[in-house]
Amino acid sequence: xxxxxxxxxxxxxxxxxxxxxxxxxxxxxxxxxxxxxxxxxxxxxxxxxxxxxxxxxxxxxxxxxxxxxxxxxxxxxxxxxxxxxxxxxxxxxxxxxxxxxxxxxxxxxxxxxxxxxxxxxxxxxxxxxxxxxxxxxxxx
Numbered sequence: 001x002x003x004x005x006x007x008x009x010x011x012x013x014x015x016x017x018x019x020x021x022x023x024x025x026x027x028x029x030x031x032x033x034x035x036x037x038x039x040x041x042x043x044x045x046x047x048x049x050x051x052x053x054x055x056x057x058x059x060x061x062x063x064x065x066x067x068x069x070x071x072x073x074x075x076x077x078x079x080x081x082x083x084x085x086x087x088x089x090x091x092x093x094x095x096x097x098x099x100x101x102x103x104x105x106x107x108x109x110x111x112x113x114x115x116x117x118x119x120x121x122x123x124x125x126x127x128x129x130x131x132x133x134x135x136x137x138x139x140x
Contacts, residue, residue, distance in 0.1 A: 039106065042104045042106075043104055043108075043128060046100055046106070050099065050100075053099075054110070054117055064112070064117045065089075066111060066117065067088050068085075068109065068110075077109075085108065086109075107122060113131050118130070
């Protein structure tokens with residue numbers, strides 16, 4: 001007896017759907033890691049620009065700019081790049097230019113450090129620091 005079958009069986013279709021589901025879940029996790037890493041690199045670039053802005057500020061005013069009034073420690077606002085300290089840095093170091101942007105979700109502040117300044121950045125879970133000597137610090 002010869003039977004002619006056209007199409008796929010239900011089991012074959014379920015296997016294909018399961019494989020596609022597994023591959024898509026792996027790719028979503030990889031993509032989220034890629035986006036997170038990109039935003040972190042962007043935050044580091046912004047911090048280096050702030051460091052250069054500090055050099056200009058020092059040559060113009062004879063002192064570094066700090067976001068906290070007393071010069072003691074600061075904590076970045078956690079407002080997704082829209083915090084008061086981030087806005088103050090954009091205003092005072094970059095004449096209102098948008099160096100710290102909301103797209104990266106990192107907020108920053110500048111505190112007085114040993115003989116200079118320390119730039120702190122946070123996205124709510126990770127924290128980066130950069131001092132006037134170019135030394136990086138990271139915590140998770």
